[in-house]
Amino acid sequence: MTLATVDRSAEPAILPSRSALSDLFWRRPKFLLVLMLLPPVLWLGIVYLGSLLALLLQSFFSIDEFSGLINREFTLKTYGELLAPSNLDIIVRTVTMAACVTLASAFIAFPIAYYAARYARGKWKALFYLGVMLPLWSSYLVKIYAWKLILAKEGILNWVMAKLHLTWLIEAWLGLPVVGGTSLSLSLSGTFIVFVYVWMPFMILPIQAALERVPSNLLEASSDLGASPGQTFRNVIFPLALPGIVAGSIFTFSLTLGDYIIPQIVGTSRFFIGQAVYAHQGTAGNIPLAAAFSVVPIVIMMVYLWGAKRMGAFDAL
């Protein structure tokens, strides 16, 4: 049916405009390419890059301390404010937290990825995939809410610990400086646990992908040459899995760096970068400082991505 109509339109006598356009696409592939690229590039260029640049531009403005108005003259004064001890404190706290969360995530994610890549087969493999993907995709806020339920004073964690007669352990931990606090949901330890819970699943699949690419004859060669399983792991498997770990760490690090909701709901009153950005642009109305603050994660992530690229992490994505 289709072919019949095609045959007729192929006659050179009368060309319908539709086929003229179609011929144009064929003769000039560049034209079609531009036509296809234009809408997405315009959208991302205007909506996203446009507003991003507008934001960056504002970080070079400053705020008048007395009138609270924004002074639209080029200055580095706002960036200077970032170096004030209280702001530097926020940056150090956030980066340290992101690093700890990334390490802990790699530690928890590795055995899961390792088992899924090397031992799980058939039905079990599918089950592992779903077992990782469902928590990864379930609602961000619900996950935080679940931890609010767990960490609450009358919640399940304290109940379990009481049954195990381990309440003293939690109390001793909360008595420590920095990580301690009045209760788990009001301490940095609580923030850390929720961060790890929410971002750790992003680590598993990249590690699993890297491990699945390790050829089995490499492992056989290693054991033929007399390496013990432990040596094979340290000298063959782990170095080959490292790009996967780095790829996963891009997510855990970047997502922790910019989060402002988790530390607001579970944690102390001490700010993270995200909260500082939110507070400065909101009630304080200090858009220049908020903009300068949001440049910090951008710069850190650029350095991080550059390093990750050098380690070959992008092939593992």
Added chain:
Amino acid sequence: MRSDRNHRAPLALKIAAGAGLLFMHVPIMLIFVYAFNVEDRTYQWPPPGLTTQWLAVTWNRPDVWQALTLSVKVASISTAIAMVLGTLCAAAVSGSRFFGRETISLLVILPIALPGIITGISLRSAFSLMEIPFSTWTIVLGHATFCIVIVYNNAVARFRRTSGSIVEASMDLGADAFQTFRYVILPNIGTALLVGGMLAFALSFDEVIVTTFTAGQQQTLPIWMLEELVRPRQLPVTNVVAMVVVTVTLLPILIAYYLTRDGDQIAGMGK
């Protein structure tokens, strides 16, 4: 690694992997228990009793319905926009090599590679600079931007596996560009688009970080939820909404998984 088939996993590895999976799943399961909790003041465990009355209470809450409607509306429009733009971009990038191709794939990925708060505050300051009032469309603008990459990733993976020669064969047999698109390209990339669309919907339905900056006074379901988290007022209703949100987000993921499980790239690997 076929040779491992006969080896048993070491016990320590089994325990570590199992514990990791439990850590991921137990908190979500708790949500389902709390939704039926009799207690309506505290997070007390174990629940003193179970009841289904809160389902009915939540069903009759107009504010929950309003938030749900807005969320569904925003997610649908954003998904539609993202599907068109993401597919176009994927077709262009995988169909040919041209100057700036790498830059374009970077541009698409940027909105989710950078922390969400940056997208959010950029859009907000752009809206205030241009004096655009907050509306459903300001939310859609943000959501569509980060949904493009989801559709794009799925479509690019499929285009990569689809041989370019079938398009040439179709043209040789006399089909014009539109017929080739309708009868050859679309059937080939159809499931990838469907999967990309569903994942984009799930992502948009659940998004809160960018939305807090672009919504103004409007409430999507995640914003409603966030307010309850910051200032808890009605625990039982929040519990039920949490359960519903988990279920609504998981369905598209399950469907997407079953549609792509035989392919070389399983959907949802990158969020």
